[in-house]
Amino acid sequence: MTATHGSGMVHVTRSKFDELTAAIPPLDEQRRIVEALEGHLSRIDVGTSSLMSLRTRTTRLRAVLYGKAVQGEFSKPMRADENVPLEVIEDASRSLSRRKWTPPDTVGLPGYVPPDHWTITSLGSLSHSSSYGTSTKCDYNAAGQAVLRIPNIQEGSIDLSEIKHSIDSTLDLSKYFLEPGDLLFVRTNGSRNLIGRVGVVEESLPVAFASYLIRFRLTPGFVEPRWVQLVTQSPLWRQIIERYAASSAGQYNLSAETLARLPIPIPSLEAQRQALETVDYFLASATRLSSAISASELRASRLRSSLLRTAFTGQLVPQDPADEPASVLLDRIRAERAAVPKPQRTRRPRKTATAAAPAPVPTPAPRTAIQQEFQL
DSSP states (O other): OOOEEETTEEEOOHHHHHTOOOOOOOHHHHHHHHHHHHHHHHHHHHHHHHHHHHHHHHHHHHHHHHHHHHTTTTSOOOOGGGOOOHHHHHHHHHHHOSSOOOOOOOOOOTTOOOOTTOEEEETTTTEEEEEEOBOOOEETTOOSOEEEOGGGEETTEEOOSSOEEESOTTOOOGGGOBOTTOEEEEOEESSGGGTTOEEEOOSOBOOEEBTTEEEEEEOTTSOOHHHHHHHHTSHHHHHHHHHHOEEETTEEEOOHHHHHTOEEEEOOHHHHHHHHHHHHHHHHHHHHHHHHHHHHHHHHHHHHHHHHHHHHTTOSSOOOTTSOOHHHHHHHHHHHHHHSOOOOOOOOOOOOOOOOOOOOOOOOOOOOHHHHHHHO
């Protein structure tokens, strides 16, 4: 069946539907097919629903693990002498910065109490620079420099599978190239839950990043980049990021200044790595489970299609020679329709113009006592 296009819409005409043909089994066989389909499809629906529920729990597992990690449940307690003074962190960031550097204040985080001897400082204090990406126009088939976009930020990492390139092949984008440890935050999007998502750069990449991403470069020696990613994606931090995301014209936005004020709790590097190792262990199991769920969902979809194809080709239920042929039923329906007299159309009486009604004669005003005196 061919669809037609018009006014930007795709539609199918009544005449195209009338041209369609369909194989019709006997009525009793139709009932058996429907009964068998309902039984099989209901079981598929139950299985699919269970898979969806399992996927939801798997997705929530990441948030649960991140929440436990920032509470210190996956790392040993710190000693007081392992605490890093804020002045040391700020002096190191200031020394690496190429511009005037001032440590930003942190925003409040209600409901969070850090473990003993953990240092809390702002993301801006842990970073010696932050910058927005390039606004150059890009395309998949362009010949210019590769540019990362929001879809390239996937589950805390950088996905290079689908890359657009700058349309202007002469443009020098080297200042936007990425180094190990860089953090790329999503700063603008129509979906609130994508705002503030972050990807960690694991290796040097001669790849630029787009203007709706913000790059933070951490001062080395105090924090693991993946620890910052874990902290900012944990439930309490997600709440504060989404709260501070400004909405304008259907888009949510975060500024570098807002992100720089995010509080980052810092245990020792050893405690950070210990927590990350524990989280990775559980997430690896969750990833394997997620892959198994995807494979099962695909099999369920294929089974549904196979069942419908089998049903409509007469192979799902056994045929019974005693069934009344569908042709006999159709002939009877046609005969019954032909026997019903067609209702006669009655013409509606034509409306005739009616003359305008004469204006009502005004009622004379009652004679008052004063009028009567003058007329006497």
